[in-house]
Amino acid sequence: MGETHSSIGAPTPWGVGLQPAAGPVKEAIHDFNTLVLWIIVAITAFVLVLLAYVVFRFRESANPTPSRTSHNTMIEIAWTVVPVLILVVIAIPSFRLIYFQDRARDADITINVQGRQWYWHYAYPDNGNFAFDSRPVPDEDLQPGQLRNLSVDEPLVIPAGKNVRVLTTGQDVIHSFFVPSLGVQKYTIPGRTLETWFRADHPGTYYGQCNQICGTNHWFMPIQVQAVPEAEFQAWVAEAQKKYAQADGRPAPVAAATVAQQMAALPR
Incomplete structure (x- = not known):
């Protein structure tokens, strides 16, 4: 090919993240990847804060007589329903992306x-x-x-x-x-x-x-x-x-x- 083209899709030394999008399919993948990344960041931050709170609040010096509570209905419902909702939020764009990639519409x-x-x-x-x-x-x-x-x-x-x-x-x-x-x-x-x-x-x-x-x-x-x-x-x-x-x-x-x-x- 005689013409030199400036756009190059290839790995780069010390590259981080996905390669830049060169078309609509990769742009959709980028959008979905960003959505899942922020969900992961939010979950990780929440768990980290919760863990730090538990370590501080329920340390032995501040809580010499620990509670013997073994069940909490509201907490058990929450940690079942919230993950389900998160999975639904991920699943809907995931299935849309799969079908978007699956078949060519109006192929040239x-x-x-x-x-x-x-x-x-x-x-x-x-x-x-x-x-x-x-x-x-x-x-x-x-x-x-x-x-x-x-x-x-x-x-x-x-x-x-x-x-x-x-x-x-x-x-x-x-x-x-x-x-x-x-x-x-x-x-x-x-x-x-x-x-x-x-x-x-x-x-x-x-x-x-x-x-x-x-x-x-x-x-x-x-x-x-x-x-x-x-x-x-x-x-x-x-x-x-x-x-x-x-x-x-x-x-x-x-x-x-x-x-x-x-x-x-x-x-x-």
């Missing part, structure tokens, strides 16, 4: 992702049905700007600002398609087709890895998503249709079925 493009030992296989059924493999760049071949164990020889190229439907499957064992900055994570399971989606709001390079321990070369499955403007994407598609074609001119075979067949096979 579909990409088939197949995990293999040990590399990724990508197919573009909406754009000529071409397919290619993606493997990490060896350390000795790294160019300036490329990241060790994250940069690949053939990145997954997508149009920026478009909803990308991802249909995953596995060839051999379970792998996991995981790009933190885009908020996408889905298992690739042999014999099953699963769906998820993401959108990169801005052009950039976003990195991920297989986060399912899938064998000896599990580390050998980085993911590099290259989000480019629509015009640049169309130019790349035209070039890719020729680059990944077979010698006789026919499109390279795609491991997965057509989009319609895959969507019909998805569990509802």
